[in-house]
Amino acid sequence: xxxxxxxxxxxxxxxxxxxRPGHASVYLCGATPQSAPHIGHLRSGVAFDIxxxxxxxxxxxxxxxxxxxxxxxxILTKANDNGRPWWEWVSTxxxxxxxxxxxxxxAPPSVEPxxxxxxxxxxxxxxxxxxxxxxxxxxxxxxxxxxxxxxxEGSDYGHLSGNRVxxxxxxxxxxxxxxxxxxxxxxxxxxxxxxxWPTPWGNGRPGWHLECSAMSTWYLGESFxxxxxxxxxxxxxxxxxxxxxHAAGDGFANxxxxxxxxxxxxxxxxxxxxxxxxxxxxxxxxxxxxxxYYLGSAHYRSVLEYSESxxxxxxxxxxxxxxxxxxxGEVEISEVTGAFAEAMDDDIAVPKALAEIHNVVRRGNSxxxxxxxxxAHQAAGQIRAMTAVLGxxxxxxxxxxxxxxxxQEALDKLxxxxxxxxxxxxxxxxxATADEVRDRLAAAGxxxxxxxxxxxxxxxx
Numbered sequence: 400x401x402x403x404x405x406x407x408x409x410x411x412x413x414x415x416x417x418x419r420p421g422h423a424s425v426y427l428c429g430a431t432p433q434s435a436p437h438i439g440h441l442r443s444g445v446a447f448d449i450x451x452x453x454x455x456x457x458x459x460x461x462x463x464x465x466x467x468x469x470x471x472x473x474i475l476t477k478a479n480d481n482g483r484p485w486w487e488w489v490s491t492x493x494x495x496x497x498x499x500x501x502x503x504x505x506a507p508p509s510v511e512p513x514x515x516x517x518x519x520x521x522x523x524x525x526x527x528x529x530x531x532x533x534x535x536x537x538x539x540x541x542x543x544x545x546x547x548x549x550x551x552e553g554s555d556y557g558h559l560s561g562n563r564v565x566x567x568x569x570x571x572x573x574x575x576x577x578x579x580x581x582x583x584x585x586x587x588x589x590x591x592x593x594x595x596w597p598t599p600w601g602n603g604r605p606g607w608h609l610e611c612s613a614m615s616t617w618y619l620g621e622s623f624x625x626x627x628x629x630x631x632x633x634x635x636x637x638x639x640x641x642x643x644x645h646a647a648g649d650g651f652a653n654x655x656x657x658x659x660x661x662x663x664x665x666x667x668x669x670x671x672x673x674x675x676x677x678x679x680x681x682x683x684x685x686x687x688x689x690x691x692y693y694l695g696s697a698h699y700r701s702v703l704e705y706s707e708s709x710x711x712x713x714x715x716x717x718x719x720x721x722x723x724x725x726x727x728g729e730v731e732i733s734e735v736t737g738a739f740a741e742a743m744d745d746d747i748a749v750p751k752a753l754a755e756i757h758n759v760v761r762r763g764n765s766x767x768x769x770x771x772x773x774x775a776h777q778a779a780g781q782i783r784a785m786t787a788v789l790g791x792x793x794x795x796x797x798x799x800x801x802x803x804x805x806x807q808e809a810l811d812k813l814x815x816x817x818x819x820x821x822x823x824x825x826x827x828x829x830x831a832t833a834d835e836v837r838d839r840l841a842a843a844g845x846x847x848x849x850x851x852x853x854x855x856x857x858x859x860x
């Protein structure tokens with residue numbers, strides 16, 4: 400079966416035919432690091448990491464570009480409100496996003512370009528648009544001319560989002576010099592105290608939409624295979640990306656893929672709603688691999704309704720997979736099953752793929768119960784292959800290390816409690832209990848050293 404993808408632009412599921420045989424080019428709208436990431440941000444990273452893994456598993460060489468919007472109104476406002484330089488603010492939270500991606504096993508992109516590093520490409524794009532008659536300069540800013548583009552032969556403005564032009568609002572507060580209310584900023588004129596870069600039209604900073612058109616085509620070519628992002632980016636961001644690219648003469652993306660939101664109590668997860676769940680908070684409830692399993696478990700185009708019970712149910716489901724593989728022991732990755740491949744080729748249908756994994760787990764457990772080690776090993780090898788595609792192979796070294804950390808934390812809590820009991824017994828002059836605790840820890844291979852700052856422990860060599 401050939402991979403088919405639901406293309407948001409056409410509203411149909413289409414067979415994936417890469418522009419270059421054997422190669423797939425993918426652009427993902429990445430972070431605007433204005434504050435710490437939450438699980439709503441990370442769902443997109445996990446969903447399209449699974450897409451990338453399946454493309455690679457299918458034998459394609461994948462060029463995967465994920466940008467960073469490192470200059471933005473919200474970044475400047477947050478930095479100013481906190482009395483910090485904008486570049487320090489954005490760098491701090493960019494590192495937080497990178498840490499979160501790494502914790503959840505999201506593979507690094509082929510390249511991770513930043514908007515501020517691609518002003519040259521943006522200037523070139525603006526020249527092309529102005530020369531074509533679809534952009535204009537006004538009071539130091541440069542705007543895209545919606546009316547001119549809509550009137551042009553071959554214009555398709557609005558086809559991605561389905562919005563009518565007369566009803567569109569760009570959400571931009573600064574409209575000085577605009578010819579029409581629907582026009583959007585390609586370049587924003589410099590304001591006092593804000594960072595700026597020189598251009599032929601005056602100093603300023605990039606508009607949000609221009610950066611992605613410039614960066615995606617710079618790295619992937621004027622036409623590339625897949626453009627990904629969150630559903631909330633369809634309009635205005637992605638609609639305007641398409642307008643810029645097509646008006647400049649670029650073919651741009653052949654397929655558009657959008658992941659749905661993470662919601663809580665039916666509301667989209669956002670900072671304005673006050674229901675943000677940070678990655679660090681989630682990792683007090685489950686392990687990183689279990690959080691990844693949860694975020695990737697729903698179909699990427701479906702709403703993922705968050706609740707603590709749903710998170711813990713997903714973690715329990717993952718542990719059933721993990722427990723079987725560990726019971727079998729060391730086993731090599733083999734091949735995915737036909738049912739798994741069919742599910743993944745059907746628009747990356749992870750829920751169907753997970754159902755197949757759990758089917759194989761049940762068969763493997765039955766084989767173990769019957770003493771059929773050969774069948775159990777075969778099942779475990781298939782499970783490792785399938786979970787590797789989803790990024791949650793239980794025997795992957797990444798998750799082994801995470802498991803060791805979790806074990807260490809649990810051991811520390813238990814030993815600390817025992818040492819507190821010993822200290823209290825010594826205060827109460829109950830030396831028999833204090834000695835009993837010390838001897839029990841020693842028998843478990845734990846050495847206790849009394850210091851001026853209190854007792855410390857370590858594992859005996």
